[in-house]
Amino acid sequence: MTESSWRMPRWFHQMGSPKWFYGFAGILQPWFAIAALGLLTWGAVWGLAFAPADYQQGNSFRIMYVHVPAAILSQSIFLGMAVAGAVGLVWKMKVAFMVARSCIAIGATFTAIALVTGAIWGKPTWGAYWVWDARLTSTLVLFFLYAGIMALNQAISERHIAGKATAILAIVGTINIPIIKYSVEWWNTLHQSSSFTLTAKPSMPADMYLPLLLTVLGSYCLFALVVLMRTRSQIVQSQSGASWLMQHRDITGA
């Protein structure tokens, strides 16, 4: 790691400019909106109505088309939030703190969806809504982390300090992510191992797997859309009165 190799690409610094980010995010937004709507509709209709029922669980397995994307996103968003926070800390980028702040509520929502759908599925399949096994407990901890980060971020009124404090908590909290991911392998749990990995062959036929892949991709697009929207609204709030913003076609409607 010589000094000359520590060069960050140009786009990285451009993304740190509120003006540049605002414009770039504005271009991306409609594409993510279309992709999210298309993929989620396609995946949901295929998965919920046309995919074959499971030989043991019958139709109750279909809840995985909501549960699995929500669970995957809850962890990915946490990592994304921590990376954005770290970038904000190291390069002092306001926009990065804004992105991290945008992630909190979205991640908490996906975690809540994963917990609730898991409980609904658990009752008919396992015989219990909740079991204190490693996977479920670590996911509950993830939800509490999101809640703590949200509270910390709201409690400090000075944005830059709030961003720093949030980032540190998010970075420390990422320790929980590998624990969630590998909990089903490291310990005896009631929760089954992953059905959906990028590294191994799917443990279900294509008719069941592909709709899941679509809803996962669609959820990522939905997340991207909402994070860009929320970050843009923060930029508008922090830059209100800036001349570049006043001239922007989104604001003037021209």
Next chain:
Amino acid sequence: MLMHPKRRKKLILILALLAGTGVIVGLVLYALSQNINLFFSPSDMAQGKAPAHQRIRAGGMVREGSLVRATDSLKVRFVITDFVENVNVDYTGILPDLFREGQGIVAQGKMNDEGIFVADEVLAKHDENYMPPEVIQALNEAKAASSGAPKSNSQAIATQTVKETSK
């Protein structure tokens, strides 16, 4: 645009913070690993790792052909196995829908003096494989035709089919 020494220092600090927390949490989890496990396997119980006369969870496969139901009550008796050791389980109550022979279960209860695990709760463990019923039926028919004896929809078959279909 070289990376500023101040920034690099900060980045290293963040990575050190992450590594430090990781080591601490790792050690804590390692120390607690026996408590984090949801259940004891029959081998654990045979080796005396499970505390005696305490409410514990036991987990394993319901051995094929071991389920005996009482005719006048909801009492059932079955054997759970990890293919090394076996544990006899007594349970009175309604079993979950997914309970069947060859399926993994987790039972909560106490070991009695006769070495029988008296459960007050039985949970079915589902594995990560999903399969349409027609596929299972076709596989069972093929299996019955080749071996001459019809077999139940056991987990072993399901696991096998996934391996076969993914080849």
